[in-house]
Amino acid sequence: MxxxxxxxxxxxxxxxxxxxxxxxxxxxxxxxxxxxxxxxxxxxxxxxxxxxxxxxxxxxxxxxxxxxxxxxxxxxxxxxxxxxxxxxxxxxxxxxxxxxxxxxxxxxxxxxxxxxxxxxxxxxxxxxxxxxxxxxxxxxxxxxxxxxxxxxxxxxxxxxxxxxEAGKAMTIKTLWSIHTKGTQALLWELVLAAHKVGVDLSAHEPLIQKTAMGDLVFSIPQWLVMHAGLHAERKSNELREIAEAMREWGIEPIVIEAAAKRLESVAKYSLKDYFKAEMPAEGYQAMLKAIDKISKEAEISVR
Ligand SMILES: NC(=O)c1ccc[n+]([C@@H]2O[C@H](COP(=O)([O-])OP(=O)(O)OC[C@H]3O[C@@H](n4cnc5c(N)ncnc54)[C@H](OP(=O)(O)O)[C@@H]3O)[C@@H](O)[C@H]2O)c1
Structure with missing residues (x-):
């Protein structure tokens, strides 16, 4: 007690x-x-x-x-x-x-x-x-x-x-994480692709308007992108844990394995160290600029 x-x-x-x-x-x-x-x-x-x-x-x-x-x-x-x-x-x-x-x-x-x-x-x-x-x-x-x-x-x-018993609460959290962490990886793929082709997502109404899925690029996802950027290494490791749990349940983690790979690719820029573990006030665009800078210095290519 x-x-x-x-x-x-x-x-x-x-x-x-x-x-x-x-x-x-x-x-x-x-x-x-x-x-x-x-x-x-x-x-x-x-x-x-x-x-x-x-x-x-x-x-x-x-x-x-x-x-x-x-x-x-x-x-x-x-x-x-x-x-x-x-x-x-x-x-x-x-x-x-x-x-x-x-x-x-x-x-x-x-x-x-x-x-x-x-x-x-x-x-x-x-x-x-x-x-x-x-x-x-x-x-x-x-x-x-x-x-x-x-x-x-x-x-x-x-x-x-x-x-x-222990594991029951984690089961629910794991199901929730399939959605939240899967979404974060997908959002990173979106912003990296848009950055590569020089498109400002905020300038295009159909991409930011409210849809049945919520506000696609701004508000919560803007925050989610930055949280995933800071914690990319941890989250990619955790996606592998989720994949393992899914295999035990008899479900092939096709999307989750790919999500782990995407966040692993973001993790190599060590954005947590670069931004001292705090989200930049300018939004995720500051993270994209940092990635450009780090890529040049360390000769890592954004892919
Ligand atoms: N962030 C959230 O909102 C959130 C929400 C739900 C659940 N969680 C879970 O909460 C946990 C913590 O997340 P977080 O966001 O706080 O992560 P974090 O900011 O990366 O903090 C984890 C800390 O643990 C330290 N650490 C690693 N191995 C250790 C060890 N063996 N002994 C002592 N310290 C050690 C790390 O040190 P180094 O940095 O030096 O490695 C780091 O300071 C994770 O399991 C995460 O999945 C987080």
Whole structure:
């Protein structure tokens, strides 16, 4: 059982952990610590300072000093991180995994954590913390789901229980990601093609008007393109995880494999480093200009 004002420890302190921490601190959580890669980048140090989060030196130190561990790394690393953390877990702690991994990875992670007597929460994060902070909708399953909801709802977290074991919440998130991440890859293919042939999409009414599918190029997709640009490497890895889950379900991931390949091609420009993990105010066009510049310098061709 964790306390009513749990000591929280984030494993991975990227965009999600930063915005959740800021919100939770504002809502009254007293202690939040985090561990990121061993050498903290300037972005991580600045974000930690801003959110009043203390950076731990090792995963062991973080687990020892926290009651509720929240893993927020990359989907493809989630199982490895849970198994590593399990070494230090005890029955008085809980472990929540919000990564976009796969239903199978969540199930195996839960087994590793449960083996130490600690409860596990599978979180399918259904909204964007950068937009909605700690109130972003979370689907949760696993043996720790009820307790997590009972305690963290008091701090304004928007938690919905998906009945059943770890992996159930992730199943719904994976289905959702087929749509969202598939769309992001397709949008990148569109803007790269338009840029290559010198067409300004915003100048053509039929491309920006409202359709049954929503506003095709602007508003949300504009934002989606930039989010996918910053997180292209993570998202292409996660698309591979989705493809793996689909194969287990007996569905050939034809489009999802291609989407992974498209975002992989965007990832080689390291836009996250170029824009210091923040979306450029000028919109995705600034990312296209950056790609031109990086291509010239590094002799990578935009394809
Ligand atoms: N962003 C969203 O809105 C959103 C929405 C739903 C779900 N998610 C999920 O939330 C998770 C985090 O996403 P994010 O956007 O915060 O990604 P992010 O900004 O890339 O942050 C991930 C952080 O984890 C660090 N990391 C990687 N391996 C680690 C390890 N072994 N130990 C400690 N830290 C490690 C990374 O460090 P380096 O950069 O140095 O590698 C990075 O700082 C992902 O699984 C993602 O799928 C994100």
């Amino acid at each position: 964790i306390s009513e004002n749990p000591k929280i420890g984030f494993i991975g302190f990227g965009e999600v952990a930063y915005y959740l921490s800021k919100g939770l601190k504002g809502a009254g959580i007293k202690q939040i610590k985090a561990v990121d890669q061993p050498i903290y980048s300037e972005i991580v140090r600045n974000r930690a300072r801003d959110a009043e989060v203390e950076l731990a030196l090792t995963l062991e130190e973080l687990v020892m000093r926290s009651e509720l561990l929240i893993s927020a790394v990359w989907g493809n690393l989630s199982l490895e991180v849970a198994r590593e953390a399990a070494h230090f877990m005890t029955s008085d702690k809980m472990f929540a995994d919000l990564n976009n991994s796969s239903p199978r990875a969540k199930k195996l992670a839960a087994e590793a954590i449960n083996a130490k007597g600690a409860k596990f929460i599978d979180i399918g994060l259904m909204a964007i913390p950068k937009e909605e902070g700690h109130k972003a909708l979370m689907y949760v399953s696993g043996d720790g789901a009820e307790e997590f909801k009972a305690i963290m709802s008091k701090y304004g977290m928007n938690i919905q229980i998906v009945p059943g």
